[in-house]
Amino acid sequence: MLRKLLLTLFGGLLAVVIGLAVGWYGLHWYGDQKIPVASDAEFVIVPGDSLGRVVQRLSAGQLIQYPEMFKVLARVKGVAADLHAGEYLIAPGTTYRQLLNKFVEGDVRYFSATLVEGWTLKELLMDLNSHPKLTSPVEQKKLALVMGSFIKDVPQTENLEGLFYADTYSFEAGTSVSSILKRAHKRLQSVLEDEWSKKAEDLPYKSPYEALIMASIIEKETGVPSERPDIAGVFVRRLEKRMRLQTDPTVIYGMGDRYEGELNRRMLRERTAYNTYVIHGLPPTPIATVGREAIQAALNPSDGKALYFVARGDGTHHFSKTLAEHNRAVRKYQITERRKDYRSSVQ
Structure with missing residues (x-):
């Protein structure tokens, strides 16, 4: 009787071990599979998105197969709540594990805007306001109000011409125009201070x-x-x-x-x-x-x-x-x- 019981327990334990091994192997196999895209694909995680909503949209866009496996992969790794919002570029050859890591690390796609030497403020704002990945356009007549106390030690605060450094600025999709302007002004202050010290x-x-x-x-x-x-x-x-x-x-x-x-x-x-x-x-x-x-x-x-x-x-x-x-x-x-x-x- 005891022998039969021990055999039954051993058989059950073996089944569990085999099941776990098969599951682990299956999950490992799934993580190494490549995402079914033939060319670069864009995907956006919106702030507040849950793992379920992200997986649902990935599946609807035919960017992943076996969506439930992707959920399990995230939960087993303990990162189901750690997906970062932003716009991502998914390249051909990316594996499901690499995609999950990309979401967790916040490896978002970056864009750029270039402020050109010799541009007037009108031209500069026109270019930034029309950028498809920047938000919250700024009108020139409201610029001084938008910049507020960020602009300091400038005698002509009603005209902010020339107060933004000509350079290329990288940013994530959804960044505001005013954010770029503040970075450009801070950069100008830094360069001007540096060069003034060597005049x-x-x-x-x-x-x-x-x-x-x-x-x-x-x-x-x-x-x-x-x-x-x-x-x-x-x-x-x-x-x-x-x-x-x-x-x-x-x-x-x-x-x-x-x-x-x-x-x-x-x-x-x-x-x-x-x-x-x-x-x-x-x-x-x-x-x-x-x-x-x-x-x-x-x-x-x-x-x-x-x-x-x-x-x-x-x-x-x-x-x-x-x-x-x-x-x-x-x-x-x-x-x-x-x-x-x-x-x-x-x-």
């Missing part, structure tokens, strides 16, 4: 903000990057001599939407806060987004005696020490030998 002596700037204004003018005037310090040198010397800067990009900026692609003498004589043919010194704010190179040029201008420059038409400039030499260069490059393919920037 040349005796520059005509009272603050880093004034250097930023100059950097934005340099950015808009420069067709060839190597000329930035030379252009900066011309503008710095003109400031030191109390000469007007007389730079077209500031006139164009001051005209706003009225500018239609060509300047004339009447426009150059029009009094605006940004017309450097009329005003002395710098305009009240930057006129464009800048990168580090323009800031470096503004704070470390080239030495020399040139006070004028004119575009040659191939993106480069001719620099002159005297007005007479400058006038001859203007006549040569703008009138008598003007290129048929004339352009002010390198393409």
Whole structure:
């Protein structure tokens, strides 16, 4: 009787062990199977999604087979409640175990937005607001309110032109436009502070903000990057001599939407806060987004005696020490030998 009982218990235990072994093997086999996708597939886990809802949508999208096995795999690993929200890219060849790990580790798909040197704030916002993976567009007229106290030590808080660093920013889907703007402003502050600490002596700037204004003018005037310090040198010397800067990009900026692609003498004589043919010194704010190179040029201008420059038409400039030499260069490059393919920037 006892022997029969022991045999029965042993048989039951063996059955359990075999069942567990088969189950473990089956689960291990399942985890190593590849997801049935022929090309990259996108999948989004929404904040608050349960394991059941995630598996249901994966199955409905034909991204997994045997959905109940996927649930068991997550529960056995003890990660059923650890799935991170976000947008994921599922590549061909991904196994079920790798997919689960991706969800648990939050290995979400990242996107990027690039703020380009020379863009105005209007252009910058237009690009960010139209990005399909960014949320909560920001109107320019409400930007100061959105940024709030995040913007500090800026004298012209009603116009935040130029206060966002030109660079490429990575982000997860669903990130807000204001989040990118805050990162770009913080980055600008960091770069400007760093470059200000390494500036040349005796520059005509009272603050880093004034250097930023100059950097934005340099950015808009420069067709060839190597000329930035030379252009900066011309503008710095003109400031030191109390000469007007007389730079077209500031006139164009001051005209706003009225500018239609060509300047004339009447426009150059029009009094605006940004017309450097009329005003002395710098305009009240930057006129464009800048990168580090323009800031470096503004704070470390080239030495020399040139006070004028004119575009040659191939993106480069001719620099002159005297007005007479400058006038001859203007006549040569703008009138008598003007290129048929004339352009002010390198393409």
